Amino acid sequence: MDSVRSSSLRPLSRRLRPLAYGLVAVIGLILVFTWSALQVQVTLAGFLNGESVWSKAQKQVVIDLSAYVESGDAQRLAAFNENYGLLISDGWARDAIASGVYDRARVDEAFTRGKILPQAKPGMIFMLRCCTNTPHMHEAVSVWRAADGPLHQLGLIAKEVAQAYARGRPDQAWIEAQQERINSLNNELEPLTKRFSLEVAQGAIWLGRVLFASVFSAALVASLLWLRMARRILMRIRGTEERYSLLFDSAADAIVMVDDASGRILGANRTALQWTGKTMESLIGVNLSMLFVPLLHRADGAVTGELQGPNGDVRPVEMRSSVTHWGTQLVRQSILRDITERVNLEQQRRIASEALAGIAEGVIIADASRRVTRVNAAHIRMTGFTAQALRDVRFDDLRSLPDGLPLPASVWEVIDAEGNWVGEVRSRRHDGSIYPELLSISAIRDPEGQVQHYVAVINNISTAKANEQRLQYMAAHDPLTSLANRAEFERRCVQAVAAAERQRGMVAVLFIDLDAFKAVNDSYTHAIGDHLLVKVAERIAYELGDRGVAGRIGGDEFTVLLPDLHSREQASALAGRLLTTLAAPVVVGEYELALSASIGIACFPLDGADVPTLITNADAAMYAAKTEERNAFRFYSPRMQADARRRIALASELRTALAENQFHLVFQPTVELRSGRIVAVEALLRWHHPRRGLIQPGEFIPMAEKLGLIRRIDQWVLQAACTQMYLWDRDGLPPLRMAVNVSANWFGQANFVDDIRTLLESRRLAPDRLMLEITEGAILRLGEEMERVLHSLHALGVGVAIDDFGTGYSSMSYLKLRAIAYLKIDQSFVAGLPEDGSDGAIVEAMLTLCRKLDISPIAEGIETEEQHRFLLRAGCAEGQGFLYSRPVEPEVIAQLLTSSRRAGGSHLRLVPPEAG
Numbered sequence: 001m002d003s004v005r006s007s008s009l010r011p012l013s014r015r016l017r018p019l020a021y022g023l024v025a026v027i028g029l030i031l032v033f034t035w036s037a038l039q040v041q042v043t044l045a046g047f048l049n050g051e052s053v054w055s056k057a058q059k060q061v062v063i064d065l066s067a068y069v070e071s072g073d074a075q076r077l078a079a080f081n082e083n084y085g086l087l088i089s090d091g092w093a094r095d096a097i098a099s100g101v102y103d104r105a106r107v108d109e110a111f112t113r114g115k116i117l118p119q120a121k122p123g124m125i126f127m128l129r130c131c132t133n134t135p136h137m138h139e140a141v142s143v144w145r146a147a148d149g150p151l152h153q154l155g156l157i158a159k160e161v162a163q164a165y166a167r168g169r170p171d172q173a174w175i176e177a178q179q180e181r182i183n184s185l186n187n188e189l190e191p192l193t194k195r196f197s198l199e200v201a202q203g204a205i206w207l208g209r210v211l212f213a214s215v216f217s218a219a220l221v222a223s224l225l226w227l228r229m230a231r232r233i234l235m236r237i238r239g240t241e242e243r244y245s246l247l248f249d250s251a252a253d254a255i256v257m258v259d260d261a262s263g264r265i266l267g268a269n270r271t272a273l274q275w276t277g278k279t280m281e282s283l284i285g286v287n288l289s290m291l292f293v294p295l296l297h298r299a300d301g302a303v304t305g306e307l308q309g310p311n312g313d314v315r316p317v318e319m320r321s322s323v324t325h326w327g328t329q330l331v332r333q334s335i336l337r338d339i340t341e342r343v344n345l346e347q348q349r350r351i352a353s354e355a356l357a358g359i360a361e362g363v364i365i366a367d368a369s370r371r372v373t374r375v376n377a378a379h380i381r382m383t384g385f386t387a388q389a390l391r392d393v394r395f396d397d398l399r400s401l402p403d404g405l406p407l408p409a410s411v412w413e414v415i416d417a418e419g420n421w422v423g424e425v426r427s428r429r430h431d432g433s434i435y436p437e438l439l440s441i442s443a444i445r446d447p448e449g450q451v452q453h454y455v456a457v458i459n460n461i462s463t464a465k466a467n468e469q470r471l472q473y474m475a476a477h478d479p480l481t482s483l484a485n486r487a488e489f490e491r492r493c494v495q496a497v498a499a500a501e502r503q504r505g506m507v508a509v510l511f512i513d514l515d516a517f518k519a520v521n522d523s524y525t526h527a528i529g530d531h532l533l534v535k536v537a538e539r540i541a542y543e544l545g546d547r548g549v550a551g552r553i554g555g556d557e558f559t560v561l562l563p564d565l566h567s568r569e570q571a572s573a574l575a576g577r578l579l580t581t582l583a584a585p586v587v588v589g590e591y592e593l594a595l596s597a598s599i600g601i602a603c604f605p606l607d608g609a610d611v612p613t614l615i616t617n618a619d620a621a622m623y624a625a626k627t628e629e630r631n632a633f634r635f636y637s638p639r640m641q642a643d644a645r646r647r648i649a650l651a652s653e654l655r656t657a658l659a660e661n662q663f664h665l666v667f668q669p670t671v672e673l674r675s676g677r678i679v680a681v682e683a684l685l686r687w688h689h690p691r692r693g694l695i696q697p698g699e700f701i702p703m704a705e706k707l708g709l710i711r712r713i714d715q716w717v718l719q720a721a722c723t724q725m726y727l728w729d730r731d732g733l734p735p736l737r738m739a740v741n742v743s744a745n746w747f748g749q750a751n752f753v754d755d756i757r758t759l760l761e762s763r764r765l766a767p768d769r770l771m772l773e774i775t776e777g778a779i780l781r782l783g784e785e786m787e788r789v790l791h792s793l794h795a796l797g798v799g800v801a802i803d804d805f806g807t808g809y810s811s812m813s814y815l816k817l818r819a820i821a822y823l824k825i826d827q828s829f830v831a832g833l834p835e836d837g838s839d840g841a842i843v844e845a846m847l848t849l850c851r852k853l854d855i856s857p858i859a860e861g862i863e864t865e866e867q868h869r870f871l872l873r874a875g876c877a878e879g880q881g882f883l884y885s886r887p888v889e890p891e892v893i894a895q896l897l898t899s900s901r902r903a904g905g906s907h908l909r910l911v912p913p914e915a916g
Contacts, residue, residue, distance in 0.1 A: 022229050026222040034215060054090055055193050057083040058147070062186045065158055069178045072165040080158055084151070086113050091148050097125055098141075136202045143196040150185040150192075157181055253337050254307070256288060260323060260330040263287045272336070277310025288334065292319065307336060316343035362458040368451045370394045382460050384430030395456055399425045399439065415443050415454075427458065435462050478552040480530060481537035489551030489559055493611040496563035497604050507604040508571035510560035511618035512540070512578065515596045515630045517556040524591065531588045532595075539581045543574065559615065568603055568635065575599045575633040583631060596631035598622050600640075607636045651703055653689065658712055663687055665720050666887040669896065670739070670858060670880040673872045678897060680737035680771065682880065683721040684887045685713070711746040718742070719759060722770070724890050726763040733897045739771045739801065747774055748785050753792040760798075767797030771822060775804050779814050787817065794819035801858065805846065815853055823850055827861020827881070834870040847875050 064080035067073065089109075096102035107125070161178060164170045254272035256265050265286050273280060276291055294305040307315045317336040324331050362379030366372050372390035380386055385398075396407050402424055414421045420442045427437040438459040443451045476488035484492065493509065500507045514536065521529040533556065540550045540558055549561040560578075562571055578599060585594045600621025608614040620640040625632045634640075657663060663685060670680035687695040704710045721740050729735065746752060760767055772793070779786050779802070793800055799821030814820065825846055832839035843859075850857040859871050862881030871879055885896070 018229060018233065022226045026219075026226050029222050030215070030219050054087065054144075055196070057086045058151070058189055058193050061087065061151070061154060062182060062189070065154055065161075066179060066182050068158070069161050069175055069182065072161075072169060077158065077162060084155055084158070087151055088155075089113050091144070091151075135206055140196055143192050147189055147192045147196070150188045153185050154182065157185075251335075253335050254317070256334050256336070258288050258332045258334055260332045263289055265291075266326075266331060275307060275309060275315055275336075275338075292317070292334075292336070294319075304339065316340050359457075362460075364390075364395045364454075364456040364458070366395055366454040366456065368453070370396055370454055373453075379458065382429075382458065383427065389430065395454075398428050399437070402426055402436070411441070415441055419443055424461070435460055436465050437461060478537075481534055481552050483537050483541065483558070484549055484551035486551065486553040489549060489553065489561065490611050490615070492549045493561055493614065496561055497611060497614075499563065500604055505563075506565040506567070506606075507614075508562040508565055508568070509602050509604075509614045509618045510562070510571065510575060510578075510633075511600040511602075511615065511622040512558040512560065512582075513598050513622050513626060514556040514582075515598055515626065517595065520593060520595065528588055528591065528593075532586060532593060535586045535588065536582060536597075540578060543577050543581055547574075559618070565603070568601075571601050571603065572633065572635075575601060579631060579633065598626035598630055599633035600625055600636065601633060602636040650695075650700060651707055654700060654704055654707060654709055657687055657689075658709065658716070662689065663713070663716060663720075665717065665724065666889060667724075667893050668880055668887040669885045669893065670737075670878050671884050673868065673876060673879050676884075678736065678893075679878060680739055681893060682739040682773075683717060683724075683741075685717055705743070705745070708745075710743045711749070714741075714743050714746045715755070718756075722759055722763045722765055725765055725769065727890075728894065728897075729765075731894065733894055735769060736897075737769050737771055739773055741773045741803065744774065744779075747772075747789060752789060753796060756793070756798060757796055768799065771799045771801050773801045773803040773824065776802055786814070790814075790817045790819035815849070815855065820853075820855060822856045822858055825857055825859045825876070830859050830861045830867055830871070830881075831863075833867045840870070843871070843876075844874050851875065 060083045061080050064076050068076035093107050249270045251269055254275050255269045256272050257267040258265055265283055265288055268283055291308045292305055294303045296304040303319045307317045309315050316339050318339045319334050319336045321332050321334045362382045363376040364372055365374040371392055372395050375387050400406055411421050422440045425437050425439045426434050428434055438461050440457040442455045444453040446452050478485045496507045544550050551559045553559055582597045585592050600618045602608055602614045602617035607617045617636040621634045621636040624640045625634040665683050666686055667681040669678045672679050685697050689695050704713055718740050721738050725738050800819045801822035801824050803824050804826050805823050829839050829842050847857055857876050859876050859879040862868055862879045862883045
């Protein structure tokens with residue numbers, strides 16, 4: 001970089017220096033005058049505040065002294081002395097400052113006593129010392145001094161009055177005389193006070209005008225002088241600039257002047273503005289590095305790079321720089337020359353040389369004999385073969401078709417005809433390993449059409465092939481158990497059926513459903529259920545071995561395909577083994593679980609000619625096994641299909657039943673065992689089908705749970721039960737407690753308690769008259785959410801009863817919750833009373849538990865007088881069963897309540913048993 005000295009006789013900074021000095025002087029003068037004005041204003045504020053305090057104190061001494069003369073009150077004398085002392089200290093401070101000899105501490109104490117602003121003290125001392133002869137200030141001080149005499153007289157009167165009151169109360173004539181003296185002195189002080197206030201205010205106004213005029217005049221004079229000096233200096237500079245601009249702007253290359261320290265552009269010629277697409281105003285101050293990107297520093301000092309142009313365009317340039325001085329500023333003059341043509345030529349050569357090396361795919365260049373002449377870096381990474389290692393080797397010798405055969409002559413025929421061939425091959429690496437490869441071969445010909453070179457592009461597709469296989473596996477297998485999914489199972493069934501049809505053989509499809517798997521999910525977590533399904537799948541696959549295909553088609557439903565059978569007994573033998581192995585206890589985590597399975601079997605061609613029919617019929621056979629016995633298997637029969645169609649129809653008709661209100665409620669009384677009085681009823685759902693007649697809940701409730709309709713049914717039952725209670729109350733019947741069964745599906749909803757509250761308020765029912773029954777398994781399934789709901793129900797006042805207690809997966813922890821108000825003893829424990837000692841012991845233990853936890857027990861299924869007496873002796877409070885009444889219509893409940901009220905109540909045969 002060259003260094004050039006500026007040709008200017010004097011640096012610009014030196015030529016402008018007087019201008020800067022003058023500007024500093026002007027600003028300094030204005031600041032001094034402004035500061036002085038502010039100090040004077042603070043002093044005036046101090047005088048005005050002191051004047052206000054002095055005037056108020058003067059008025060107050062007259063008032064306090066007059067009151068003291070009249071009453072002799074010592075507090076009035078103290079108040080007078082306080083204000084009098086303030087006035088005397090102000091007068092002393094005034095005279096002491098004017099004399100020039102004073103104690104500064106005493107003066108500060110006097111100013112503090114007179115409530116003078118601390119910031120105003122220096123200015124007030126200066127004005128009292130030096131400015132007492134200015135307009136209005138002289139008059140104010142004179143008036144102030146004139147008031148000293150009357151104030152002194154008031155002090156003497158105070159002493160005389162104090163002495164008089166010390167001897168006793170003076171006579172009224174003397175008091176009046178003193179009052180006359182005080183009034184006379186006040187008449188002297190009052191005009192002095194007013195004139196003092198007026199002079200201080202006028203003085204402040206006068207001084208403010210003087211200060212403003214002084215500051216304005218000084219600023220005006222200083223500004224005019226500076227402007228005159230600036231005009232002369234700038235006129236001399238302008239001639240130099242014009243001569244420089246003419247030479248600067250006529251250059252063909254772009255020239256920019258850059259501050260050497262910061263790199264910011266100080267100026268540019270017309271060519272630089274055209275190339276960058278900027279105006280001079282927008283270019284000045286921009287860092288040159290924002291516009292010029294250096295790419296290569298040459299040995300001769302030139303720098304090759306890119307200049308940013310308008311609209312994001314880039315211009316290749318060569319920059320040469322030299323350093324000069326503008327005054328004391330070090331400036332770099334950069335000259336940029338357009339080298340677009342040179343760069344284009346170099347770029348074309350570089351692209352040609354680097355294209356092969358930079359491509360991500362492996363590239364092989366071979367001669368007309370297909371012998372390798374060059375390979376790129378990607379090819380070396382993929383295969384381990386360098387160009388030297390492949391010298392004189394034909395690249396197609398290292399490759400074969402996916403089946404291992406050499407590349408056929410047809411490949412080269414296609415290239416000759418079409419110029420290109422693409423296909424999957426097997427390629428060998430340098431270490432001898434084989435990998436799948438996508439190979440593309442193209443021919444490069446001379447002007448006569450003869451092949452000069454072959455270019456082969458290779459891609460390693462090992463990962464893609466592995467991903468393809470993994471996706472194919474995932475698409476065909478269940479992600480949890482790794483068994484075949486529904487689509488894959490059906491595909492394998494289609495193949496097996498087609499083979500059996502050709503060979504006149506037999507195929508069996510087994511449909512497996514776990515018994516009570518829902519109870520596992522309800523009692524434990526779904527994670528435990530998933531682990532259990534994995535264990536079941538492992539056992540099925542182990543028993544099946546390689547003799548068939550096992551699949552999981554959803555939930556806890558599994559399928560097995562047995563091809564190439566000779567008899568149905570082979571299928572029944574496998575089904576028996578599966579029942580045995582699935583019934584064995586399974587250890588999942590910390591739990592040991594035992595459950596069974598139901599299996600349905602359908603065989604081709606006897607039970608179906610196609611796969612969908614076989615699976616449907618096997619499902620129907622499984623349902624028959626589950627309904628009739630469980631832990632059993634059944635072969636398909638046509639009757640089962642009718643039952644399956646009936647279930648399918650039932651699912652559709654359930655929605656219709658809800659829409660057309662085909663449900664209704666019956667009520668089974670709960671009696672007080674000791675008195676036989678009806679204390680509650682349990683709402684039981686019935687479905688009167690238009691064609692099938694009465695359908696029991698056990699037939700349609702499981703279907704409703706599968707279809708997700710159980711919540712809507714629960715809501716209907718609760719609304720209908722509360723409406724019936726409202727109607728009974730309206731008819732004047734004794735109030736009853738209503739028990740309503742609620743499923744876990746609705747119980748666990750976030751708005752469940754709000755729905756209950758709204759319903760009770762709309763029917764004007766007390767919350768304690770509603771009892772919600774929920775099974776033990778549902779409580780365990782909902783976990784912490786159940787605890788939150790139970791707390792909310794307890795706060796609302798609604799009681800909760802545990803139904804089917806002790807019949808499933810039990811936990812005692814929830815019995816501690818206060819919302820659990822009732823415990824229903826299942827009829828399976830009541831049925832054996834009183835003969836079965838085990839049932840008796842279990843029931844007595846439950847009753848003892850209820851007494852200890854303050855829970856009301858309710859026994860279910862009481863059918864004999866002996867059961868009634870046993871439960872009464874054991875301490876059971878309430879019960880229900882056929883001994884008292886079967887479920888009846890609401891009108892019958894009304895009759896029972898009316899008759900029991902007349903008859904005094906009886907616990908036997910409230911309603912006769914149903915016929916048959």
